Amino acid sequence: MASTLDFVGVVTALKAKGESNTSVLQLLGFQTENPVMDSLLPIDLAGVLSHNAANIHPGRLFMALRDSAGLDIFDVLRTVVPKVDGVDPPIVVLPQLGPLPLDEGLRDRINYLPPQLAAMAIDGLLNPPRQRDAALQDFAGGAVAAAIEGASKILVLTGAGISTSCGIPDFRSAGGVYSIVGDEFPELRDRPEKLFSIDYFKQNARPFFEFNTKMVNGLNSGTYRPSVCHRFIAELERRGKLLRQYTQNIDTLEKYAGVSRFIACHGSFATVSCTRSDVCGVAGQDADSVAEALAASTIPRCPKCQESPPPSLNKRATEATEATEGEGGEADADADAGAGPGRPDGAAAAEANVVCELFDQGVLKHDIVMFGEPLPKEFFANVQEDCSEADLVIVIGTSLQVGPVNRIIDLVKPDVPQILINREVVAPGHNFDSELLGDCDEVVHLSLIHI
Ligand SMILES: [Zn+2]
Numbered sequence: 526m527a528s529t530l531d532f533v534g535v536v537t538a539l540k541a542k543g544e545s546n547t548s549v550l551q552l553l554g555f556q557t558e559n560p561v562m563d564s565l566l567p568i569d570l571a572g573v574l575s576h577n578a579a580n581i582h583p584g585r586l587f588m589a590l591r592d593s594a595g596l597d598i599f600d601v602l603r604t605v606v607p608k609v610d611g612v613d614p615p616i617v618v619l620p621q622l623g624p625l626p627l628d629e630g631l632r633d634r635i636n637y638l639p640p641q642l643a644a645m646a647i648d649g650l651l652n653p654p655r656q657r658d659a660a661l662q663d664f665a666g667g668a669v670a671a672a673i674e675g676a677s678k679i680l681v682l683t684g685a686g687i688s689t690s691c692g693i694p695d696f697r698s699a700g701g702v703y704s705i706v707g708d709e710f711p712e713l714r715d716r717p718e719k720l721f722s723i724d725y726f727k728q729n730a731r732p733f734f735e736f737n738t739k740m741v742n743g744l745n746s747g748t749y750r751p752s753v754c755h756r757f758i759a760e761l762e763r764r765g766k767l768l769r770q771y772t773q774n775i776d777t778l779e780k781y782a783g784v785s786r787f788i789a790c791h792g793s794f795a796t797v798s799c800t801r802s803d804v805c806g807v808a809g810q811d812a813d814s815v816a817e818a819l820a821a822s823t824i825p826r827c828p829k830c831q832e833s834p835p836p837s838l839n840k841r842a843t844e845a846t847e848a849t850e851g852e853g854g855e856a857d858a859d860a861d862a863g864a865g866p867g868r869p870d871g872a873a874a875a876e877a878n879v880v881c882e883l884f885d886q887g888v889l890k891h892d893i894v895m896f897g898e899p900l901p902k903e904f905f906a907n908v909q910e911d912c913s914e915a916d917l918v919i920v921i922g923t924s925l926q927v928g929p930v931n932r933i934i935d936l937v938k939p940d941v942p943q944i945l946i947n948r949e950v951v952a953p954g955h956n957f958d959s960e961l962l963g964d965c966d967e968v969v970h971l972s973l974i975h976i
Contacts, residue, residue: 536574810889943955
């Protein structure tokens with residue numbers, strides 16, 4: 526499917542400001558130092574970008590255009606999506622990016638920007654880049670420790686880096702979740718993130734349920750335990766300094782460490798909710814409640830919705846269950862869906878794979894936020910007020926590559942100090958006052974645990 530992104534316009538705008546081809550690629554999130562790239566003509570570079578559109582993060586695209594090309598939001602939108610002319614005010618534009626006929630991978634990510642975040646993203650685009658606090662860069666002088674001592678409303682933003690020492694694999698590195706998923710389910714090898722695509726889930730639910738079952742077992746057995754970083758955040762809360770922790774992790778180890786003021790922005794595998802929870806109210810149940818059904822390779826159904834299924838869809842549900850026997854995903858399924866090696870045989874297994882027709886009837890699904898789904902309501906209920914109140918930001922264990930959570934720190938007042946604790950520096954576009962680089966647990970243990 527053709528993309529409507531005007532990559533020639535993107536490249537032209539960036540190159541007009543003196544960016545090399547390599548720096549254009551790096552600004553958009555590609556890790557490349559290939560000298561051949563710099564010999565490409567803009568039109569060819571646009572072709573490279575178009576071909577790899579799924580790897581471009583829209584947040585980075587916007588930031589790169591703003592920072593490098595000095596464009597205003599409307600110019601950015603005109604460049605990225607040429608057909609937005611005449612739409613006013615611009616705040617209504619970004620939420621409408623989703624339905625555009627973009628490449629599938631890109632559409633997944635842009636859909637990920639719900640309207641509330643779109644408004645926030647535009648705010649971020651319109652605000653000038655924040656200035657560093659010169660005093661904080663002198664960490665040797667204890668400036669970071671002093672900043673924490675002096676703060677009373679600390680906003681903590683965390684990612685996989687605080688949980689890797691807990692035995693939980695991260696997603697993107699070699700040996701991480703995505704590479705394991707690709708090994709186990711060959712049909713996902715090229716696009717392992719489809720594990721968290723709601724459309725893929727409806728076609729073949731087995732990888733998602735298997736992934737979550739493994740994770741829940743690890744949590745229940747105590748294999749996964751809170752890290753030094755989790756305990757540090759709990760200590761901040763104990764001292765009344767934690768305004769909120771926004772975590773991108775889905776393991777809920779915060780809870781096990783004693784943190785209560787946290788929001789799991791991407792949901793959690795520790796609980797399940799009905800896919801019709803807005804109607805039936807069945808939400809946030811312990812994930813153990815679906816263990817039996819999953820062990821029997823059947824789709825965990827919502828007991829309340831099964832009691833009184835919607836009359837107009839009753840027949841379809843029965844038909845769907847029968848139709849899935851041995852069919853392996855006939856409804857809109859990829860040719861490969863459910864056809865991977867190791868697929869369990871039998872009607873029950875087939876039913877476990879194909880959720881499509883049952884989804885609207887009430888399936889109990891782990892509460893992980895899928896691509897294309899909005900973030901939890903509590904995120905939106907708190908994020909704007911928290912960002913306006915925070916007096917210190919600490920980012921731990923995330924490279925801020927995943928939107929829209931990576932937008933949060935752009936919303937904090939520009940004079941609020943921001944500290945990064947991470948294995949590596951993060952993508953361009955974020956301007957931390959102090960960067961404490963290294964193993965997150967070690968950095969916290971050596972530098973901050975005694976605060
Ligand atoms: Zn239900």
